[in-house]
Amino acid sequence: MxxxxxxxxxxxxxxxxxxxxxxxxxxxxxxxxxxxxxxxxxxxxxxxxxxxxxxxxxxxxxxxxxxxxxxxxxxxxxxxxxxxxxxxxxxxxxxxxxxxxxxxxxxxxxxxxxxxxxxxxxxxxxxxxxxxxxxxxxxxxxxxxxxxxxxxxxxxxxxxxxxxxxxxxxxxxxxxxxxxxxxxxxxxxxxxxxxxxxxxxxxxxxxxxxxxxxxxxxxxxxxxxxxxxxxxxxxxxxxxxxALPPVAAALPPARLPESGELQTLLDPARHPGGPPPAESGGMRFGPGVPADTSAAQIWRQGATQHSDPTAQSRRKARPKRRGAWLSSLVVCLLIAGFILYMRMAPPAEMAVSKVSVAAPKKTQGCDAKTKIMAVVTTNGEAGTFKYEWEQSDGRVTEGTQRVESGTTSVDLPLIWQVSGPGRFKGTATLRVLDHTPEGKPMAAKASFSYKC
Missing domain, CATH: 1.10.510.10 (Transferase(Phosphotransferase) domain 1)
Incomplete structure (x- = not known):
């Protein structure tokens, strides 16, 4: 041990x-x-x-x-x-x-x-x-x-x-x-x-x-x-x-090393505190290293051109830089116009288009936990809707459901437990209370049988 x-x-x-x-x-x-x-x-x-x-x-x-x-x-x-x-x-x-x-x-x-x-x-x-x-x-x-x-x-x-x-x-x-x-x-x-x-x-x-x-x-x-x-x-x-007593695993024989016998495999002496430093002007890869962006590449190319010692190269570069500057200006204006349009356009709202409920067709046995499944269909926009489950035994459960952008259907299951001897028919009704056509609640229901 x-x-x-x-x-x-x-x-x-x-x-x-x-x-x-x-x-x-x-x-x-x-x-x-x-x-x-x-x-x-x-x-x-x-x-x-x-x-x-x-x-x-x-x-x-x-x-x-x-x-x-x-x-x-x-x-x-x-x-x-x-x-x-x-x-x-x-x-x-x-x-x-x-x-x-x-x-x-x-x-x-x-x-x-x-x-x-x-x-x-x-x-x-x-x-x-x-x-x-x-x-x-x-x-x-x-x-x-x-x-x-x-x-x-x-x-x-x-x-x-x-x-x-x-x-x-x-x-x-x-x-x-x-x-x-x-x-x-x-x-x-x-x-x-x-x-x-x-x-x-x-x-x-x-x-x-x-x-x-x-x-x-x-x-x-x-x-x-x-x-x-x-x-x-x-x-x-x-x-x-x-507070529980320790549990010891059955271990294969092992010889515990003395401190002087240990050898670290991470080699901290060669590269203390982390990985080896990158060479000047070299390339680094791996976690924590940001990708080389287009902006960085443009900056580096501009710096190289600026350090060109010949006047002839500088004169040839000016028309290119002027054309690049005009192209960048046009792109910026287009992007700004698109952003302005998106801000002025009203955001689309989530809308519920359909509600369906399904219950098991097989008769449920003694002390059964019956799973009733509902599916709410939406238009794929983000939002939150309110709903309620009404059970025929008088119980009502209210809730809210968040829908993320791109989601067109949401599952809303209900677990209904029935205990004791006898026969019983249960009906569960799901009502979606808002984000429905004309603002009216949208409902669907399903029933199951119980026999014990």
Missing amino acids: HDGGTVAGHRLTGRTRVSEVGTWHDAEGPGGEPSGLLRFNDHLLAAPGARERLVAAISADRRLAQSGQYGLLPVADLVAAHGEVWLIVGRRAVPTVADLLTGGSQLGWQPDAGSAATILIETAQTLLGLHAAGLTHGAVHPGTVVIGEDGSALLAERGLLEALRAEPASPERDIAAWQGLARTLSASWATGQPAQLLDHAASVAASRGLAAARDVLTNGRDMLPPGFSTRESLVRTLHAWS
């Missing part, structure tokens, strides 16, 4: 968990601060080029951190000794969402839908930052989402599977994995309207991407429990989990 041993001054505390790439150890840093260590599986390191790819992936993480990217478990170092390789991170690598899902019965406190939404919003934002930097995660699932001491959600093991197994990764794969995470949390920590909100966000991620899915959750905050924005439930869950 390595309880009490140290690696690079980090004392292993005994709590461990197994991941796809190795074994994580809870630890304390040289100053007593929380930290985590990942010992990589030997057979993964033995693959040709695995170490080099691993170093490249972790170096990219460090560059992201230096450029202000947040949301990843922060990397402190990558060290090797006796053929073993250890990743050191500056925060605890436990608990993960998987730990909270599997340990729910022992916690005495169940995370709520607000906890799920917080995790999904923060992981979506982190993935968006990675994709914008030209990187991917490659292994998003409950076991790689770590809950920090303040309730924040941090992604661990970014790019490690791709590096060690040479598995291809893509933004599309990350989005699909985020969808799976959303549906898992919806089924485990949410019911009713909050669950519908999480499922809707998962569907939006598939059709319109993570940014739109994140906005669905933030715009639906009224359907989430109080304290959602302050992470209260996650912090309380974290405290309950920390």
Whole structure:
């Protein structure tokens, strides 16, 4: 279990968990601060080029951190000794969402839908930052989402599977994995309207991407429990989990290195504090390096022409510059005219054109939770409409639904639970109250049968 041993001054505390790439150890840093260590599986390191790819992936993480990217478990170092390789991170690598899902019965406190939404919003934002930097995660699932001491959600093991197994990764794969995470949390920590909100966000991620899915959750905050924005439930869950006895994983034999035997693989002595500096006048690639814009190219070409020492070259350049100046002026006038036209033109409003409701045709059994699905068709413009569900047992549920630009249909599911013996016919009616033709409510209904 390595309880009490140290690696690079980090004392292993005994709590461990197994991941796809190795074994994580809870630890304390040289100053007593929380930290985590990942010992990589030997057979993964033995693959040709695995170490080099691993170093490249972790170096990219460090560059992201230096450029202000947040949301990843922060990397402190990558060290090797006796053929073993250890990743050191500056925060605890436990608990993960998987730990909270599997340990729910022992916690005495169940995370709520607000906890799920917080995790999904923060992981979506982190993935968006990675994709914008030209990187991917490659292994998003409950076991790689770590809950920090303040309730924040941090992604661990970014790019490690791709590096060690040479598995291809893509933004599309990350989005699909985020969808799976959303549906898992919806089924485990949410019911009713909050669950519908999480499922809707998962569907939006598939059709319109993570940014739109994140906005669905933030715009639906009224359907989430109080304290959602302050992470209260996650912090309380974290405290309950920390009180559980440590679980030790079955580990392969390992020889803990002495401090003097360690070798860092990130080579900070050669390039302290980050990647090697770019040569003067050279080209740089990778995260954090802005693309070469047209304006920059024009500025550089103008500077080159200005430094031409011959008068003849300057005289030849003047007509060209004059023609370019006139062309730029014409383009600017056209753009200004277009912007003025767009500002004067009234913005198109969202309009609801159709409402449909469907219920199961099969008779529902004892204590059934019947899902009634409604689809609201719009003209594709952005806006928010009001609606209400009326059930034949007398219950009425009111709500609002945000529609993003480009969306022409919205799902509004209703879960109707019936309990006890007997026969029952239930009718659910959906009314859209505004943004309808002539301003009149638009309605549709459907019925189901219950027998117990």
